[in-house]
Amino acid sequence: MSAALVGLACILGLAVLGVPIAFAMMLVGFIGFATVTDWYPAMAMVGQLAYDTSLTYSLSVLPLFILMGNFITRAGLSDDLYRAAYAFVGHLRGGLALSTLISCGGFSAVSGSSLATAATISRVAMPSMRRFGYADTLATGSIAAGGTLGILIPPSVVLVLYGIMTNNDIGQLFIAGIVPGLLGLLLYCLTVQVIAFANPEAGPPGDRSDWRERLAVLRRTWGILALFTLVIGGIYGGLFTPTEAAGVGAASALLLALARGGLSLRDVAGILLESARTTAMIFAVLIGAFMFANFINVAGLMRDLQTVIAALDVGPLTVLAGILVCYLLLGMVLESMSMLLLTIPIFYPLAMAAGFDPIWFGIVVVVVIEISLITPPIGMNVFVLRATLSDVATTTVFRGVLPFVGADILRLLLLLAAPWLVLT
Amino acid sequence: DDQTVLRLSNWLPTTHPIYSDILVPWAASVETETEGRVVIEFLPALGRPAAHFDLVRDGVADIAMSVHAYTADRFPTAYGVTLPGFADDSLTASVAYWRTFETHFAQAGEFRDVKLLGLWVHGPAYVWTKDKAIDALEDLEGLRLRATGGIVQDIAERLDIVPQFAPASETYELVARGVVDGVLFPMESVVSFRLEPILTDALTIPGGLYRDSHYVIMNSATFASLSAEDQAAIERVSGEAMARLAGKAWDNADAAARETLEAAGYTFTPATPEIMAEVRRQGDALEAEWIARVETLGIDGSAALATYAEEIEKVSGAR
Amino acid sequence: MNRALAALLRAPLLVAAASACLSLAAIMTIMVTDVIARHLLNAPVPGAAELIELLMALLVFSALPLTTLRREHIQVDLFTALVPISLRRIAGMLANAVAGAIMVFIAWRLYDKTVEIVGFGDTTAFLRLPLAPVAGVMTIMAALTALAFFVNSLRDLRPRATDRIAEPGP
Ligand code: NA
Numbered sequence: 008m009s010a011a012l013v014g015l016a017c018i019l020g021l022a023v024l025g026v027p028i029a030f031a032m033m034l035v036g037f038i039g040f041a042t043v044t045d046w047y048p049a050m051a052m053v054g055q056l057a058y059d060t061s062l063t064y065s066l067s068v069l070p071l072f073i074l075m076g077n078f079i080t081r082a083g084l085s086d087d088l089y090r091a092a093y094a095f096v097g098h099l100r101g102g103l104a105l106s107t108l109i110s111c112g113g114f115s116a117v118s119g120s121s122l123a124t125a126a127t128i129s130r131v132a133m134p135s136m137r138r139f140g141y142a143d144t145l146a147t148g149s150i151a152a153g154g155t156l157g158i159l160i161p162p163s164v165v166l167v168l169y170g171i172m173t174n175n176d177i178g179q180l181f182i183a184g185i186v187p188g189l190l191g192l193l194l195y196c197l198t199v200q201v202i203a204f205a206n207p208e209a210g211p212p213g214d215r216s217d218w219r220e221r222l223a224v225l226r227r228t229w230g231i232l233a234l235f236t237l238v239i240g241g242i243y244g245g246l247f248t249p250t251e252a253a254g255v256g257a258a259s260a261l262l263l264a265l266a267r268g269g270l271s272l273r274d275v276a277g278i279l280l281e282s283a284r285t286t287a288m289i290f291a292v293l294i295g296a297f298m299f300a301n302f303i304n305v306a307g308l309m310r311d312l313q314t315v316i317a318a319l320d321v322g323p324l325t326v327l328a329g330i331l332v333c334y335l336l337l338g339m340v341l342e343s344m345s346m347l348l349l350t351i352p353i354f355y356p357l358a359m360a361a362g363f364d365p366i367w368f369g370i371v372v373v374v375v376i377e378i379s380l381i382t383p384p385i386g387m388n389v390f391v392l393r394a395t396l397s398d399v400a401t402t403t404v405f406r407g408v409l410p411f412v413g414a415d416i417l418r419l420l421l422l423l424a425a426p427w428l429v430l431t
Numbered sequence: 432d433d434q435t436v437l438r439l440s441n442w443l444p445t446t447h448p449i450y451s452d453i454l455v456p457w458a459a460s461v462e463t464e465t466e467g468r469v470v471i472e473f474l475p476a477l478g479r480p481a482a483h484f485d486l487v488r489d490g491v492a493d494i495a496m497s498v499h500a501y502t503a504d505r506f507p508t509a510y511g512v513t514l515p516g517f518a519d520d521s522l523t524a525s526v527a528y529w530r531t532f533e534t535h536f537a538q539a540g541e542f543r544d545v546k547l548l549g550l551w552v553h554g555p556a557y558v559w560t561k562d563k564a565i566d567a568l569e570d571l572e573g574l575r576l577r578a579t580g581g582i583v584q585d586i587a588e589r590l591d592i593v594p595q596f597a598p599a600s601e602t603y604e605l606v607a608r609g610v611v612d613g614v615l616f617p618m619e620s621v622v623s624f625r626l627e628p629i630l631t632d633a634l635t636i637p638g639g640l641y642r643d644s645h646y647v648i649m650n651s652a653t654f655a656s657l658s659a660e661d662q663a664a665i666e667r668v669s670g671e672a673m674a675r676l677a678g679k680a681w682d683n684a685d686a687a688a689r690e691t692l693e694a695a696g697y698t699f700t701p702a703t704p705e706i707m708a709e710v711r712r713q714g715d716a717l718e719a720e721w722i723a724r725v726e727t728l729g730i731d732g733s734a735a736l737a738t739y740a741e742e743i744e745k746v747s748g749a750r
Numbered sequence: 751m752n753r754a755l756a757a758l759l760r761a762p763l764l765v766a767a768a769s770a771c772l773s774l775a776a777i778m779t780i781m782v783t784d785v786i787a788r789h790l791l792n793a794p795v796p797g798a799a800e801l802i803e804l805l806m807a808l809l810v811f812s813a814l815p816l817t818t819l820r821r822e823h824i825q826v827d828l829f830t831a832l833v834p835i836s837l838r839r840i841a842g843m844l845a846n847a848v849a850g851a852i853m854v855f856i857a858w859r860l861y862d863k864t865v866e867i868v869g870f871g872d873t874t875a876f877l878r879l880p881l882a883p884v885a886g887v888m889t890i891m892a893a894l895t896a897l898a899f900f901v902n903s904l905r906d907l908r909p910r911a912t913d914r915i916a917e918p919g920p
């Protein structure tokens with residue numbers, strides 16, 4: 008138990024000094040493993056995992072879903088999505104923020120990443136909210152929060168990683184994420200309504216569109232709808248496996264981008280290379296996480312945890328509350344994906360020992376990870392916005408997301424109170 | 432304290448009979464036999480299934496179970512006992528395999544870098560399909576079946592079956608979505624891979640179409656570090672004793688699976704004489720190839736298979 | 751010295767970029783071909799899953815030096831954002847050097863693994879493709895990644911002098 012915590016502290020220490028978290032996990036995993044066993048086995052373990060991890064068929068979903076999202080971004084579908092949402096709800100109070108959230112939700116259905124969702128939608132949503140005089144807090148807050156939906160509404164890179172680390176069915180996790188994802192969208196929209204009614208200056212209404220316009224712009228979003236239907240429908244309609252769905256999705260997104268024109272061979276190569284680099288980044292963390300997990304396992308953490316829980320004599324809900332509080336605290340300072348990979352070896356066995364459903368636990372973990380994306384001081388979605396908007400202060404964005412964090416906490420409590428919201 | 436804890440890296444789901452009915456009871460018998468001085472701790476997998484030979488050899492784990500076919504190039508002798516025919520159960524073939532290994536295969540040195548604790552083969556494998564009984568040899572032709580490498584691939588190709596390679600984790604998806612027409616599996620695996628609701632027919636082949644072989648190994652240095660007394664105790668419950676334990680466990684699992692499948696209304700079609708003749712002919716051809724292959728290692732393959740068949744007779748007679 | 755380093759790295763980085771792009775494109779193509787051929791022609795791509803596994807390793811390791819050179823690894827820059835630029839530079843130099851050393855170690859472990867695979871003549875289970883070339887590429891790319899970390903470390907030390915080492919674009 009203490010060995011695992013010392014290891015965790017060492018990784019955080021190295022990370023704070025600027026060592027990329029993947030390599031901090033490799034180093035601590037190696038040294039920790041060596042102290043429990045010996046140097047030779049630790050060296051062999053490192054070689055084996057570095058060699059084996061990427062040679063995995065089922066992990067090919069990661070680069071393919073990333074590729075799909077990048078092609079879609081390049082195809083400019085996010086603009087159409089935003090325009091369609093705007094045509095329907097733009098005239099309401101806070102209407103542009105609502106349009107932002109709804110287009111984030113739509114884009115999430117074809118993107119596996121929250122950062123990609125936030126970055127893509129901010130390009131189109133921010134200028135129009137500026138034009139209508141939206142408060143910077145509400146404008147940036149709704150983009151940063153809306154972006155977090157990217158990892159709960161399928162497809163989701165984080166859910167794939169959770170499935171891989173814990174040996175759970177990825178297709179099942181995807182289905183389980185849909186209702187909590189939509190619930191999140193609904194609560195975010197309510198949050199905007201509350202803000203806009205309390206302070207009408209913050210979010211004035213936009214122009215009203217008539218039904219002809221609405222249908223015209225709605226028709227332009229068929230691409231996203233078709234892709235989502237193909238990917239998720241294909242999995243459940245029995246056309247292909249979840250792994251193959253990623254390949255079909257990426258290829259269809261490429262065709263869609265080509266059909267919309269303006270995509271040269273050079274652009275395609277650029278998108279391939281960008282997706283490959285992101286993949287390498289994720290695999291570095293994954294390899295590090297496996298090495299750290301092996302150290303945790305040989306250090307006998309599971310055995311110790313069971314003893315501790317038995318000795319403390321606490322109920323499963325207390326265990327879960329403890330885990331969630333840990334996630335919320337870690338989520339303040341850690342990047343979301345590496346946090347998941349770092350903590351799963353410790354928290355997953357704990358939650359299973361407490362008798363929770365593995366799919367449900369996965370969804371709950373992703374919801375707290377979504378929160379970590381927008382909480383200070385390290386909130387990746389907030390940073391993405393800061394990178395695209397040079398004139399907004401980071402503190403403004405963090406102030407803007409605060410009400411949405413409240414909505415997220417409310418959703419978390421709903422999922423705890425009504426576990427059936429997660430379809431398992 | 433003076434208790435030695437050995438780490439067993441387990442990559443199987445804890446519901447699998449190899450885990451619950453072979454490894455766990457064996458670990459318990461090690462603890463009993465050494466009077467509690469040696470305890471086996473089960474860890475979640477420290478690497479991929481195929482890496483487990485290396486993991487144990489290098490001391491990453493102390494003990495592990497794995498499958499010869501995952502790294503077939505390293506275990507050429509095992510192929511012989513996986514050939515079609517020979518036995519209708521796992522117990523006799525497993526015990527016979529252990530004896531054959533000791534007298535014929537050990538000299539090939541495949542396990543020289545580790546301490547070999549046990550070997551076994553699973554029950555006879557059959558052809559499983561959905562809504563399609565195999566009544567004639569032609570029915571096998573072009574049939575797309577999920578398969579692994581090694582003997583499964585070889586015998587399938589020779590029977591004009593189209594083997595579709597897929598990782599174990601993808602099997603259910605492939606069958607459920609009709610990507611493949613069926614699978615090649617022993618009785619137990621149809622149930623443990625949750626295929627029971629989505630398949631309907633079995634072509635049963637006396638002696639089996641093939642049987643896969645598995646092994647359990649311990650790190651050499653770890654074994655050497657134990658007292659002579661504890662080494663002897665572990666050897667008492669390993670080797671032939673482990674083959675017997677594993678064989679019984681597989682036979683029980685196969686029998687239970689058969690009951691489940693019969694209750695589910697499965698049709699069991701025994702292979703026609705024509706199919707049997709073809710299986711025998713192709714099996715003989717694979718046997719000849721294998722004998723030539725192991726001859727280069729100084730192993731007399733035909734003598735080994737004669738021993739294997741003899742020992743199967745002996746064990747089944749003694750039962 | 752820097753000019754020499756730039757010239758030395760140019761070709762390997764280009765090869766790495768090409769290998770990463772082609773591997774990803776191949777994974778997508780094989781998967782889609784497999785699905786289509788299966789539905790339309792009742793003939794799957796033989797051993798598609800095995801080919802994809804090998805390509806995954808090529809994809810990940812070929813892209814790793816490029817990810818590293820562009821500093822796209824996940825980092826916690828909490829501390830470094832709070833301290834003066836000179837201190838930040840020293841921290842960056844040290845952090846990259848540490849990561850580089852770890853990659854040297856990983857490359858060495860992969861080299862040993864490659865030697866072992868060559869020794870056993872290991873092949874894939876179904877198509878019987880040799881694994882040694884893939885392991886070899888992984889080793890070389892891990893070494894290149896280590897080099898990329900050291901370049902980053904140098905750049906933190908002397909920001910301007912090493913600007914010449916450009917990442918290959920599309
Ligand atoms: Na998504």
Ligand code: NA
Pocket residue numbers: 338339340341378379380381382383384385386387
């Ligand atoms: Na945070």
